[in-house]
Amino acid sequence: MAVRELRASWRRLILFFVCVAIGVGSIVILRSVIQNVKDILTKESKALLAADVVIRSNRPWSDSQRHAIETLLSKNVLIKSTETVDLATIVRPRNKVKISARTVELRAVDEGFPYYGDVEVKGLQRYTYLLLKGKGVLVRPELLVQLNVEVGEEIVIGNAPFTITGVIVSEPGRRIGLFSFGPRVFVHLNDLRGLGLLDTGSRARHRMLFRVPPSELDSFVTQLREEFREDFVRIRTYQDREDRIGSNFQKAENYLSLVGFVVVVLGGIGVWSVTRSFVQQKLKSISVLKCLGATTSQIITMYVIQAIFLGLTGSLLGVVIAFGIVVFVPENVVSVFGPISYGLTWSAIIQGFGIGVMVSLLFSFVPLFEIRHIKPLLLFRRAADDIKVDKTQRCVRERLVRSLLKIDWPRLTVIVAATTVLFAIASWQAASLESGFFVCGGLVGVALILNSVGALLIRVVAPLESLSWFPLRHAVMCLTRPGNQTRVILLAVGLGSFFIIGVRALQSNLLAELDLEQRSGDYDMVLLDIQADQLKPVNDFLLIHIEKPATMIPVTRARVVGVSGQEINLEDLEDVRGQGSLGRDYTVTYRGHLQENEEVVDGRFFNRGESS
Amino acid sequence: MIEIKNVSKTMTSGSEMLTVLQPLDLFVSSGKFLSVVGPSGSGKSTLLGLIAGLDAPTSGKIIIDGVDITTLSEDELAQLRGLKIGFVFQFFHLIPSLTALENVLVPLEIARKRDARDIAYDLLVDLDLVDRAHHLPSQLSGGEKQRVAIARALANAPPILLADEPTGNLDSTNSEHVADLLATINKKRLTTIVLVTHDLKLASEADIRLELLDGQVKSRYEK
Numbered sequence: 026m027a028v029r030e031l032r033a034s035w036r037r038l039i040l041f042f043v044c045v046a047i048g049v050g051s052i053v054i055l056r057s058v059i060q061n062v063k064d065i066l067t068k069e070s071k072a073l074l075a076a077d078v079v080i081r082s083n084r085p086w087s088d089s090q091r092h093a094i095e096t097l098l099s100k101n102v103l104i105k106s107t108e109t110v111d112l113a114t115i116v117r118p119r120n121k122v123k124i125s126a127r128t129v130e131l132r133a134v135d136e137g138f139p140y141y142g143d144v145e146v147k148g149l150q151r152y153t154y155l156l157l158k159g160k161g162v163l164v165r166p167e168l169l170v171q172l173n174v175e176v177g178e179e180i181v182i183g184n185a186p187f188t189i190t191g192v193i194v195s196e197p198g199r200r201i202g203l204f205s206f207g208p209r210v211f212v213h214l215n216d217l218r219g220l221g222l223l224d225t226g227s228r229a230r231h232r233m234l235f236r237v238p239p240s241e242l243d244s245f246v247t248q249l250r251e252e253f254r255e256d257f258v259r260i261r262t263y264q265d266r267e268d269r270i271g272s273n274f275q276k277a278e279n280y281l282s283l284v285g286f287v288v289v290v291l292g293g294i295g296v297w298s299v300t301r302s303f304v305q306q307k308l309k310s311i312s313v314l315k316c317l318g319a320t321t322s323q324i325i326t327m328y329v330i331q332a333i334f335l336g337l338t339g340s341l342l343g344v345v346i347a348f349g350i351v352v353f354v355p356e357n358v359v360s361v362f363g364p365i366s367y368g369l370t371w372s373a374i375i376q377g378f379g380i381g382v383m384v385s386l387l388f389s390f391v392p393l394f395e396i397r398h399i400k401p402l403l404l405f406r407r408a409a410d411d412i413k414v415d416k417t418q419r420c421v422r423e424r425l426v427r428s429l430l431k432i433d434w435p436r437l438t439v440i441v442a443a444t445t446v447l448f449a450i451a452s453w454q455a456a457s458l459e460s461g462f463f464v465c466g467g468l469v470g471v472a473l474i475l476n477s478v479g480a481l482l483i484r485v486v487a488p489l490e491s492l493s494w495f496p497l498r499h500a501v502m503c504l505t506r507p508g509n510q511t512r513v514i515l516l517a518v519g520l521g522s523f524f525i526i527g528v529r530a531l532q533s534n535l536l537a538e539l540d541l542e543q544r545s546g547d548y549d550m551v552l553l554d555i556q557a558d559q560l561k562p563v564n565d566f567l568l569i570h571i572e573k574p575a576t577m578i579p580v581t582r583a584r585v586v587g588v589s590g591q592e593i594n595l596e597d598l599e600d601v602r603g604q605g606s607l608g609r610d611y612t613v614t615y616r617g618h619l620q621e622n623e624e625v626v627d628g629r630f631f632n633r634g635e636s637s
Numbered sequence: 638m639i640e641i642k643n644v645s646k647t648m649t650s651g652s653e654m655l656t657v658l659q660p661l662d663l664f665v666s667s668g669k670f671l672s673v674v675g676p677s678g679s680g681k682s683t684l685l686g687l688i689a690g691l692d693a694p695t696s697g698k699i700i701i702d703g704v705d706i707t708t709l710s711e712d713e714l715a716q717l718r719g720l721k722i723g724f725v726f727q728f729f730h731l732i733p734s735l736t737a738l739e740n741v742l743v744p745l746e747i748a749r750k751r752d753a754r755d756i757a758y759d760l761l762v763d764l765d766l767v768d769r770a771h772h773l774p775s776q777l778s779g780g781e782k783q784r785v786a787i788a789r790a791l792a793n794a795p796p797i798l799l800a801d802e803p804t805g806n807l808d809s810t811n812s813e814h815v816a817d818l819l820a821t822i823n824k825k826r827l828t829t830i831v832l833v834t835h836d837l838k839l840a841s842e843a844d845i846r847l848e849l850l851d852g853q854v855k856s857r858y859e860k
Contacts, residue, residue: 315718
């Protein structure tokens with residue numbers, strides 16, 4: 026019966042599945058984009074580390090530490106490891122005629138590096154560590170220009186000459202625009218030892234990189250943390266989301282999910298409106314079915330099956346729409362992650378389908394529940410024509426009691442249940458119970474307000490029915506007659522506006538927040554290590570190119586070595602921990618005034634010349 | 638068998654209570670043909686709606702095949718209607734989205750009858766509608782629509798057939814055809830028929846003729 030009804034009614038219900046299709050299409054496309062970007066970000070995160078897990082220390086690995094790592098690796102042969110050492114140093118051409126020297130960021134690597142991402146070498150298909158063997162060195166092109174050297178020539182690093190074997194085009198995890206002390210230089214790890222760059226006082230950063238099967242990652246990291254609990258060792262995995270890209274991406278994901286949900290809810294309102302009109306049109310058919318022996322539950326089931334069919338068809342159409350959009354999305358739409366090949370993901374499709382069918386059911390079930398009240402007697406006459414209630418004859422108390430008795434409790438229960446499921450879907454989509462609560466609370470609140478406004482509007486305009494001007498009289502009658510769509514249309518349009526305004530406001534806030542983050546610390550250029558006697562010449566030079574004098578910030582690095590006469594033993598981890606953050610390195614500055622975003626919360630800010 | 642014991646119906650109209658059917662007693666044994674006549678507003682359709690269980694009486698009992706239907710729930714009433722009562726309406730009330738055959742199939746499928754398609758098809762053959770089986774109601778004439786409605790009413794072979802002005806929307810030829818059909822159904826199938834009509838000629842065909850006026854029995858004639 027449901028199929029036959031659907032066959033006959035699909036044209037009238039076309040708006041139903043268009044509403045579902047747009048909502049599902051939005052969810053599928055947004056989710057797919059999010060998941061595609063997430064994949065890219067995961068790869069980017071791995072490439073940033075060039076590994077799954079990295080442990081880092083500012084000191085050379087001790088024998089006991091190496092032994093501990095070897096023991097861990099021997100437990101799982103699938104885990105691979107390699108080593109790097111990073112430090113800033115000065116290089117110069119070996120040819121003494123070319124008098125120049127440059128600070129570089131030297132990275133010494135071993136076989137296996139990198140586990141993720143590629144080191145791209147100019148003119149070569151693939152990077153291989155063999156390029157570095159026998160005191161070979163790979164350099165960035167800008168170093169060639171700065172030192173006036175070419176591939177094949179020698180440069181001196183530390184106390185030994187190295188032959189330039191290639192030019193680095195790109196390396197994993199290092200994007201143009203990032204802050205650095207100088208151009209990147211790659212050497213072999215074995216060659217670094219013995220250069221005199223790792224002696225006492227060296228600022229080298231020692232890294233151990235691990236390639237770990239996904240299933241082993243958590244347990245391996247746990248074991249590492251346990252093993253190096255007492256050491257000055259930092260452990261990072263590609264999953265760490267503490268960096269800004271991860272944080273911004275999370276915000277974008279929540280925002281896009283919410284947009285998808287809002288589009289589905291708007292579609293749901295359309296579904297509700299269409300179903301309500303559909304039931305009104307089907308009054309006689311439903312009455313006939315009841316006359317012919319169909320129970321209310323059978324009839325509701327029949328229309329619910331129709332709603333499921335329509336929901337599935339609409340969802341399918343939504344996926345097709347999403348697929349069509351994917352074809353036309355430019356690859357560089359999210360340029361920060363580089364060109365991305367988009368495609369629909371199965372999880373997004375399944376999620377879209379699920380939500381499409383759920384929303385179809387939720388929003389159609391409430392109006393379908395009205396079928397309970399359709400009396401087959403209307404086939405003989407209009408019951409409403411016969412039974413009229415004179416409300417003016419009743420006292421207020423009696424009217425109140427009658428109003429309470431008239432509350433349709435089963436319908437109210439269905440509405441509450443539908444709202445609860447909607448809340449669950451909203452929370453799921455926004456990945457936050459709080460967001461789900463606010464979205465659904467807003468929906469219910471605005472719906473109640475709009476319903477009241479609709480009722481008020483009908484009351485206010487009702488007296489105009491007595492006017493003699495035909496167009497106005499009939500317009501008012503259309504708004505106030507029994508079965509009018511006034512409140513439904515107000516509700517649909519009002520909720521649509523509410524969601525669109527809400528999403529736009531959220532978008533503005535997010536953009537403002539991102540803009541603020543960018544403005545707070547991002548300069549076009551940072552010059553480092555300007556000595557006191559260089560301040561004036563540098564400023565004079567800069568003023569030729571920029572309008573305002575550059576901001577000069579004096580900095581020095583320092584550690585707290587004691588407080589109130591009690592000294593901290595920096596060699597003893599327990600002692601450092603006992604002092605809390607006092608044991609860390611601080612970048613210290615000094616100036617005679619507070620910045621706009623600073624305030625003294627305790628004590629007193631003192632000026633030059635004063636002393637405590 | 639239809640038994641009506643002291644049944645009345647009162648409605649509220651504005652601030653007034655309106656009695657549309659005065660207390661009434663009626664007994665129609667199985668296989669009888671009862672016609673109800675009277676002017677508009679005399680209570681004919683109200684009586685029919687009460688017998689069908691579509692409306693609840695203000696007082697009294699209505700017993701259909703030994704079951705007091707005034708005590709049944711909505712769903713129980715629907716099931717009783719599906720199995721024991723067939724309906725023929727003045728305006729046919731076919732489901733517009735279904736073909737003639739599918740309209741006849743509806744009560745059979747609700748009752749989960751086996752061979753529903755064969756039964757429906759046979760009924761259409763009996764009523765000379767076989768070539769219109771796959772037509773929608775909008776493609777049928779008034780007479781054809783009413784014959785499809787009769788076929789649908791007979792689908793579950795109900796012991797009772799309620800007809801509300803079945804010829805009221807038909808021309809004289811089709812009216813006669815429908816009248817003959819009802820008489821045949823009553824005679825051959827031994828179906829109890831309750832017919833509400835303004836057509837006195839059609840009413841005179843019945844075994845019992847009840848005339849209502851202002852909700853009261855004005856006259857009762859039994860052959």
